[in-house]
Amino acid sequence: MKLRHLGRLAGHALAGLALAASSGAGFAKPKQDDQSFQLKDKPYPSTYKPYPGEAVAIVGATVYDGAGGRIDNGTVLLSGGKVEAIGGADLSVPQRYARIDGAGKFVTPGVIDIHSHLGVYPSPGVQAHSDGNEATSPTTPEVWAEHSVWPQDPGFTRALANGGVTSLQILPGSANLMGGRSVVLKNVPSRTVQGMKFPDAPYGLKMACGENPKRVYGDRNQMPSTRMGNFAVDRQTWIKAAEYKKKRDAGKLDSRDLAMETLADVLAGKILVQNHCYRADEMAQVIDMAKEFGYKVSAFHHAVEAYKIADLLKENDICSAIWADWWGFKMEAYDGIPENAPLLADHGACVIIHSDDENGIQRLNQEAAKAQGDGRRIGISIPDEQVISWFTLNPARALGIDGRTGSLAPGKMGDVVLWNGNPLSVYSRPEKVWIDGALLYDAMDRNRRPVSDFELGQPGEGDVK
Amino acid sequence: MMARTLVRDGLALLAASVSLPALAQSSPQGAEGFAITNATIAIGDGSAPIHGGTVVVRGGKVVAAGAGIAVPAGVEVIDGTGKWVTPGIVSAVTDLGLVDVGAVDESNDDYAEKAGFNAALDVSAAIDPDATPIGVSRAGGVTRAAVAPVAANAIFAGQGAIIDLAADIDPVSRPRAFQFVELGERGAALAGGSRVAAQAVLRNALREAADFDRRSGISKIGGAKGVPASTGDDIPLDPRMAQTTQGRADDGLLTRFDAAALIPVVNGRQPLYVHVERAADILQVLRLKDEFPALKLVIVGAAEGWRVASRIAAARVPVLASAITDLPGRFETLAATQSNVGRMAQAGVKVALGGFYDNDQPRYAPQYAGNLVAVAQIPGATGLTWGQALASITSVPAEIIGEGGRFGSLKPGLAGDVVIWDGDPLEVTSGPVAIYIDGVKQNMVNHQTRLRDRYRHPQEGPLPKAYQ
Numbered sequence: 001m002k003l004r005h006l007g008r009l010a011g012h013a014l015a016g017l018a019l020a021a022s023s024g025a026g027f028a029k030p031k032q033d034d035q036s037f038q039l040k041d042k043p044y045p046s047t048y049k050p051y052p053g054e055a056v057a058i059v060g061a062t063v064y065d066g067a068g069g070r071i072d073n074g075t076v077l078l079s080g081g082k083v084e085a086i087g088g089a090d091l092s093v094p095q096r097y098a099r100i101d102g103a104g105k106f107v108t109p110g111v112i113d114i115h116s117h118l119g120v121y122p123s124p125g126v127q128a129h130s131d132g133n134e135a136t137s138p139t140t141p142e143v144w145a146e147h148s149v150w151p152q153d154p155g156f157t158r159a160l161a162n163g164g165v166t167s168l169q170i171l172p173g174s175a176n177l178m179g180g181r182s183v184v185l186k187n188v189p190s191r192t193v194q195g196m197k198f199p200d201a202p203y204g205l206k207m208a209c210g211e212n213p214k215r216v217y218g219d220r221n222q223m224p225s226t227r228m229g230n231f232a233v234d235r236q237t238w239i240k241a242a243e244y245k246k247k248r249d250a251g252k253l254d255s256r257d258l259a260m261e262t263l264a265d266v267l268a269g270k271i272l273v274q275n276h277c278y279r280a281d282e283m284a285q286v287i288d289m290a291k292e293f294g295y296k297v298s299a300f301h302h303a304v305e306a307y308k309i310a311d312l313l314k315e316n317d318i319c320s321a322i323w324a325d326w327w328g329f330k331m332e333a334y335d336g337i338p339e340n341a342p343l344l345a346d347h348g349a350c351v352i353i354h355s356d357d358e359n360g361i362q363r364l365n366q367e368a369a370k371a372q373g374d375g376r377r378i379g380i381s382i383p384d385e386q387v388i389s390w391f392t393l394n395p396a397r398a399l400g401i402d403g404r405t406g407s408l409a410p411g412k413m414g415d416v417v418l419w420n421g422n423p424l425s426v427y428s429r430p431e432k433v434w435i436d437g438a439l440l441y442d443a444m445d446r447n448r449r450p451v452s453d454f455e456l457g458q459p460g461e462g463d464v465k
Numbered sequence: 466m467m468a469r470t471l472v473r474d475g476l477a478l479l480a481a482s483v484s485l486p487a488l489a490q491s492s493p494q495g496a497e498g499f500a501i502t503n504a505t506i507a508i509g510d511g512s513a514p515i516h517g518g519t520v521v522v523r524g525g526k527v528v529a530a531g532a533g534i535a536v537p538a539g540v541e542v543i544d545g546t547g548k549w550v551t552p553g554i555v556s557a558v559t560d561l562g563l564v565d566v567g568a569v570d571e572s573n574d575d576y577a578e579k580a581g582f583n584a585a586l587d588v589s590a591a592i593d594p595d596a597t598p599i600g601v602s603r604a605g606g607v608t609r610a611a612v613a614p615v616a617a618n619a620i621f622a623g624q625g626a627i628i629d630l631a632a633d634i635d636p637v638s639r640p641r642a643f644q645f646v647e648l649g650e651r652g653a654a655l656a657g658g659s660r661v662a663a664q665a666v667l668r669n670a671l672r673e674a675a676d677f678d679r680r681s682g683i684s685k686i687g688g689a690k691g692v693p694a695s696t697g698d699d700i701p702l703d704p705r706m707a708q709t710t711q712g713r714a715d716d717g718l719l720t721r722f723d724a725a726a727l728i729p730v731v732n733g734r735q736p737l738y739v740h741v742e743r744a745a746d747i748l749q750v751l752r753l754k755d756e757f758p759a760l761k762l763v764i765v766g767a768a769e770g771w772r773v774a775s776r777i778a779a780a781r782v783p784v785l786a787s788a789i790t791d792l793p794g795r796f797e798t799l800a801a802t803q804s805n806v807g808r809m810a811q812a813g814v815k816v817a818l819g820g821f822y823d824n825d826q827p828r829y830a831p832q833y834a835g836n837l838v839a840v841a842q843i844p845g846a847t848g849l850t851w852g853q854a855l856a857s858i859t860s861v862p863a864e865i866i867g868e869g870g871r872f873g874s875l876k877p878g879l880a881g882d883v884v885i886w887d888g889d890p891l892e893v894t895s896g897p898v899a900i901y902i903d904g905v906k907q908n909m910v911n912h913q914t915r916l917r918d919r920y921r922h923p924q925e926g927p928l929p930k931a932y933q
Binding site for chain 2: 123124125126154155158162211307308309310311312325326327328329330331333334335336337338339343347357358359362363366369370372373374376377378420424425426427428429443444446454455458459460463464465
């Protein structure tokens with residue numbers, strides 16, 4: 001128990017994540033039309049193809065669309081891997097659709113976790129599996145998380161079955177200032193990472209401020225050992241990146257530099273900054289650093305003090321990716337409060353509930369509900385349908401994939417969870433989960449319960465987890 | 466310590482009088498007693514909740530709880546309409562009171578890797594009732610805890626204590642309540658690199674303790690200044706302090722202090738909490754009773770307990786287990802499942818939720834218990850009924866830590882540890898609205914609530930936030 005946490009402190013979990021995204025317009029999107037964005041710039045391409053799924057009509061359920069809408073006694077049609085339509089009881093269901101009785105049940109978009117280390121810190125958490133942080137230098141923007149992801153991490157299957165998670169961002173750890181590129185995955189079991197990669201999702205750059213970098217490198221008697229050192233190293237690195245980009249834009253590069261490629265693409269708006277940062281004052285400094293160098297923070301991850309600067313975060317269109325009430329485990333987490341999410345929402349700032357944890361990812365719905373309840377007790381009433389967006393559409397936006405998933409809009413990916421009760425209740429669990437219209441988890445059918453290679457032939461193989 | 470409950474109200478008043486006004490909300494309420502009426506009452510003994518019920522607390526103890534209960538004259542009446550009432554949550558085992566900030570070493574007393582002692586370490590001297598996690602946990606409905614040290618330099622972590630979370634300066638109700646030992650993966654590392662070593666270290670230590678007792682008669686001669694070993698109170702005197710000039714075997718490996726501390730363990734007067742996870746390790750623990758028949762064992766962890774549940778039940782060894790562990794996080798938890806607690810309970814094991822450290826905060830116990838109710842609905846899974854789930858965080862942990870006769874449910878005669886909730890206590894959207902410990906209404910203000918109130922609106926006012 002204790003050990004697990006010490007591992008966390010020393011390793012990935014503390015390091016937070018830094019997602020950057022924002023709740024609405026002005027959000028940096030990858031520029032697919034940029035001429036430099038050619039095939040050679042998109043190596044390790046996704047090979048993910050949706051699995052076949054039959055046309056389905058879920059009828060009679062309470063539908064939360066992820067975008068703040070709610071339909072009682074609603075109908076959801078899935079066909080061709082897409083959400084075809086959603087509506088009320090009057091929405092006509094074509095003959096060929098398999099009807100699923102949703103009476104007493106609830107439908108939401110697939111859950112999205114913007115901050116996960118599944119695959120890079122997989123189970124079992126042995127040293128040989130510790131691939132989440134190339135912390136050998138204060139900045140390692142040259143590393144890509146996808147080159148560490150182990151697709152056989154049993155955690156992916158738990159996130160699907162117990163958490164209804166259909167997409168997730170895998171981040172490098174936060175021991176260093178620039179931890180490397182993230183990768184966005186569909187939560188579909190695969191032999192290869194490429195087989196899980198969310199097609200054409202923008203990359204993220206994991207950045208971290210605060211205690212972790214200064215502790216890790218300070219302990220090695222190297223820079224940075226202070227918060228001012230953190231900023232100095234960041235700024236020097238951005239200066240180099242700006243020079244590299246200038247050369248690249250002018251076609252004057254002599255050779256490739258993996259680190260600078262990533263940073264130049266951040267400055268070009270193609271890669272989204274996901275910034276681990278706890279303290280309000282530090283977030284304000286990071287916002288100014290982003291302005292100094294002309295990039296945008298998509299989301300502050302962990303952001304336990306976001307409530308202190310809700311106005312500033314709203315004004316700068318930056319999401320806060322947070323736990324409901326994790327708190328106090330390190331000095332910069334000491335001012336965390338359970339009302340963080342509702343206070344942010346009350347001031348119109350973007351809220352994302354994230355996990356950073358192989359257990360927490362199984363309960364993002366419960367964490368959001370906890371925060372909702374804590375808000376209610378101080379007079380902030382947030383409707384269920386808005387709370388649902390904290391773990392569906394809002395993370396999709398901060399990942400730059402909201403055009404394709406995150407809500408139940410017609411034409412979007414058929415990423416859908418049928419819950420056996422209100423997902424904002426502790427008593428509810430996913431009953432069925434579709435990814436791109438394919439039924440990949442069914443609590444009522446053992447044949448729709450994935451088992452990773454690691455668990456084959458071991459005690460508990462195939463058990464209900 | 467023995468007179469402590471008698472002076473509790475006085476201490477609470479004293480604490481209030483010297484505290485900052487914002488923090489001084491402990492009240493002496495409870496002397497005359499109170500009654501909560503027309504609420505949904507959950508006794509905490511495994512039974513289903515009772516609607517429209519009443520709880521009466523007088524003299525710091527529960528007098529009655531249930532339906533059709535008359536309110537005695539002279540007690541304060543609290544309208545419980547729309548509210549739920551439960552016993553306080555009992556957190557076993559945890560580092561509450563030993564830690565301010567997990568990653569700030571100098572704020573922590575939970576482990577001592579450079580200490581010269583291990584089994585002799587006694588956490589009761591270090592528990593800080595002002596530690597922020599205590600106030601936060603109290604506001605979450607946690608009223609009692611079994612506080613355990615963390616093993617750092619040997620398989621023995623040292624001796625844990627039973628505390629209450631009341632807003633006063635005297636938290637320890639039972640020092641040296643148990644010894645904690647690591648015998649799984651962690652124990653292997655601490656013993657020198659293998660479970661083989663851990664088993665040898667354990668056996669040697671218990672035999673040295675028994676030998677020391679035979680030579681010195683510590684368990685018979687009693688404690689310091691010749692006071693007899695039993696004082697009438699059931700808290701044994703500290704054998705480390707025994708005055709004896711008797712020696713020990715020449716080849717002893719333990720320090721004298723550590724050996725003395727293990728005498729009540731080997732004699733069965735102090736329970737031995739053993740942390741193991743995998744099924745095979747659990748069976749090894751059960752077999753210890755063949756060699757050391759007096760041992761009073763409690764298993765902590767037991768992620769694979771469901772695979773040997775009938776053996777645990779037959780040995781009548783209680784278990785403190787995690788509700789939510791379902792990943793093979795280590796090779797010793799390959800078969801972890803959220804059905805573990807339910808399956809053990811079904812097999813007759815006395816099992817409570819336990820192990821509240823770090824980000825498994827004590828105040829999460831109701832959520833974890835609620836998850837076991839949810840699990841029960843999944844085909845092939847085993848969970849708990851609602852009543853069992855509440856009992857798994859109240860009366861059952863109280864019984865396992867040896868305090869079932871003092872607190873843990875709303876049965877008459879037990880401590881007036883009462884939580885009023887704004888809804889179903891196991892539901893994640895619910896929270897406590899009032900908390901009583903020994904019948905005393907508790908302060909719910911803490912660092913978090915003060916920050917929350919200051920930043921209800923983030924903008925600065927006419928003066929900076931620091932003046933707010």
